[in-house]
Amino acid sequence: MAIIEDIDPVKADFRNFLYLVWKHLNLPDPTPIQYDIAHYLQHAPKRCVIEAFRGVGKSWITSAFVCWLLLRDPQTKILVVSASKGRSDDFSSFTKRLIADMPELQHLIPKDGQRDSMVAFDVAPALNSHAPSVKSLGITGQLTGSRADVIIADDIEVANNSLTQMLRDKLSQSIKEFDALLTTKPEARIIYLGTPQTEMSVYNSLPERGYEVRIWTARFPNPSQIEKYMGRVAPYITDALDRDPALAGKTSDPKRFTDIDLMEREASYGRSGFALQFMMDTSLSDADRYPLKLIDLLIFDIDRDVAPVKLTWAGSPEYTIPTLPSVGFIGDRYQRPMFSSKEFTDFQGSVMSIDPSGRGADETGYAVVKMLNGMLYCPVASGFKGGYDDETLKSLALVAKNQKVNLIIIESNFGDGMFTKLFTPWLAKVGYTCTTIEERSVGQKERRIIDTLEPVLNQHRLVVSENVAKEDLKTEDPRYQLMFQLTRITKDRGSLVKDDRLDALAIAVKYWVEQMDKDTSTSLDEYKTRMLEEELERFADTVFGHSDHSLTWANA
Template sequence: MPTQSGTNPLSDFRNFLYLVWKHLNLPDPTPVQYDIALRLQHGPRRDVIEAFRGVGKSWITSAYVCWLLYMDPEHRILVVSASKSRADDFTTFTLRLIKEMPVLQHLIPGKDQRESKISFDVGPSSASHAPSVKSVGITGQLAGSRADTIIGDDIEVPNNSQTQAMRDKLAEQVKEFDAILKPGGRVLYLGTPQTEQSLYNLLPERGYNVRVWPARIPSEKQLAVYGERLAPYIKRLIEAGGVEGASTDLQRFTDEDLFEREASYGRAGFALQFMLDTRLSDADRYPLKVADLIVMSCNPNLAPVRTIWASSPELAINDLVNVGFAGDTFYRPMHVDTDWAEYTGTVMAIDPSGRGKDETSYAVVKFLHGYQFLTACGGFPGGYEDSTLKSLAEIAKLHGVSQIVTEANFGDGMFTKLLQPVIQKVHPCRIEEVKHHGQKEQRIIDTLEPVMMQHRLVVDPKVIEQDYKTIQHYPLERQAHYMLFHQLTRVTRDRGALVQDDRLDALAMAVNYWTEHMARDTDKAAEAHREAMLEKELNRFMEACGRGENSLVWSRV
């Protein structure tokens, strides 16, 4: 039990936590649990507590709510959980502690006070519109509440954070906290992040401090990731000679137990749930990286027969807008062949707009010797307007498109029928419809991942610049969703992973068109080109020699 402080030993929440654990017939609180309790009592007004799964965050939170009411019966507390059932369980458990623990008997609600699994008052509190404790699901009724302390207890779970749309919705919902918090009040979150785009990682931008308790002593690389967020208790373990990978809380999980859980969860799951390290999880979930692209200016008519990719620091491009995850960088090529040739062809893929906020998107991809060159990509609001059709035709003309492919699923081919006369007037070329089946996200990743991982997709830097410029007319909170490279780096195999996917879908369509040509080995194609050029030079030499002999004969005559 911690050292007593002040005239009342229970003025230290750690002592109160000890009493609660004894009442529940639990072992003494662990050092990590005591450290979390200390942070709860003395942390900043806007705080995020991230601790490994199984540390007992929700139980500690219930004890903390009881302690707040013990110290001040007039205190108003709102606890927000991921779902209504979880919220009801929290309130029920907290009320049972008040009724069963002798030290809290005076807080039992009176006959004329509120007492339910949704909310309750404590005996000494005065009449108020706001109950002493109210627990609600994040999708429940938050408006109209008032609180001195708002606690987000495991507010983020897989069910409400799987897709970007879900994460955006959750990020907007918690903004309501500022409207219901009393002046001088406190907001704190306890939970485990789900992805790098977790709400908990977004909160520091809104003025919150973060404290992290991983289940194992972190490696040097992980220390760099945690930075100042790592709990001082964990730092003291390291300073005391703690071995990397050893359990930080042996009373909860032994080293052997953690190894078994790692084998059960898998590396990615364990890194996420127990180490609070999202890098491995996101590396697996988000397979498309801008670092796999080759970024170089593209000639309208010619391209090098071979381009070599590398990820050396000196090749990194830092002056382009990069919406990829941390550490995901654009790279220029390490080597560009001196031999250039005309493109095999140029395809323009168009993904017509559906309803609502979708774009009519396009991507122009040229092909040569196994490499694909993205020279244009963008989108237009709407889909059937004359201005959109004419703009698409002008883009096809500008880039010398030889083939157009359009998505036929929408409107039963109506878009293609409207586009054909405009194309024939501005830039005559073939138009082909394609139909897609199955889950879109799976199809996009299966198409792009092999090409990108082999570093055969070359992107003109102008495409990256225009991708950013062409979304500026959208509302600020929605702009990123329309960017090609935001879509590319955020797509997962989960259905509905993206809010918008139009530009990425157009790119996948264009890349897929050239897939059959990708079977050609790049080195063989380059060698064949050199042989053809050599043969051409030899023919020229022979012709020159022939003309020289004829001139000699005529001079003798």
């Protein structure tokens, strides 16, 4: 094999073959980073993880790599595992198309009698074997029974299978199967290619299992960022920074993305999303970066009219709700009350807040928050895709009526009061009357939301209906989920791409916090007055031997 490789540069170096594939596909020459990934693919250790930014072409490079392995040794057995069957079918289709169309690979086209399907196919020179030359499956497919010399996990982590800790645990368990499927050949390998989808990415646990991780970031990281990667950044990146430190913050692959392209994507994804999918930064600098946690909520079935006189929170595991998946970070979970009094009484008030859709793909977020004895209860909170259309306005009016709200607060930052003018008639149409006011928010949104909600959550004074959490999970795009927004917001400007539902909740909570502050101030004034009256009475008793309450100035 070594003699053949010395003679044939295409077989000797995968980068040369990658160049031919790109030319066949009428693509520009591979970029330096694509060549660097290709070189690492060829020479990486037995167990490796390639993390690279979205859009770098990982899946296309992987398909070319599979073809190159078969070109070198048609007896190689390869298993490619993707996040879903659809992705694995796409991979198979693209790989088979390369074999059928490229002159250098056409001798590998399956012969009559050989396997030739989307799930599995043989190459012509392959000897009869239980295992096909190439088999592609989704991570949830039937992995047991497969055998392979090379296992390639191509983007197995996606938003849909890594959103909650339960899903991440399930994914982590599935990939443990890979070691049982690997042959004992010296050249046998397991290769992961992917982009982290959450801060608790399954890729983070692989070094503990003996995997080497190599990371290619979309921008050259600055010195403080470099430390977060624990020596895993590709030498291509770090060497370039050593030669020219001024590269920090600039695009690492200008042929793929310019600096302006990356700025636009950062605005679209939000800072945290961009950090994950373009910078592969899954670090959590400290607990305060994500100050709002699900464990600080109380989950309870909330009645429309009444609530327990007292609820008590506890963070111990026996009060965790295991049937309610958490979208928070590791260890975050939903808690039911440790104690709920048997006495119920009417709510002291009910407020609905509406954050109208501003522009583009924004939602109209809404939340209802009720108050009793200093505890805040959220029976409903969600969002509508529409903004000013009749269906959305009618639905919001019905929510207000069904929840018997006393006050509706509408954020007026967009539209200059137009939403209120359109919405108010719908209250009359559904047969409901209540006070409607507008509120213009000022200051940085993220800080305002956190400053409002964090103290309330830390004191465990916010009770959320279990139905709110369940319905929230049904929202397909996690960026629109209330609980996802709650656990991902930071004080960084633009930390959330979507915040409509969380902003609506914060507006309603803020109203009650301010009301309780006023009540506290009033109570304090009344207490001081009462203490002064008692002191005057004692003074009168001491000096005059009696106290004529009717003559004291405090009672005048």
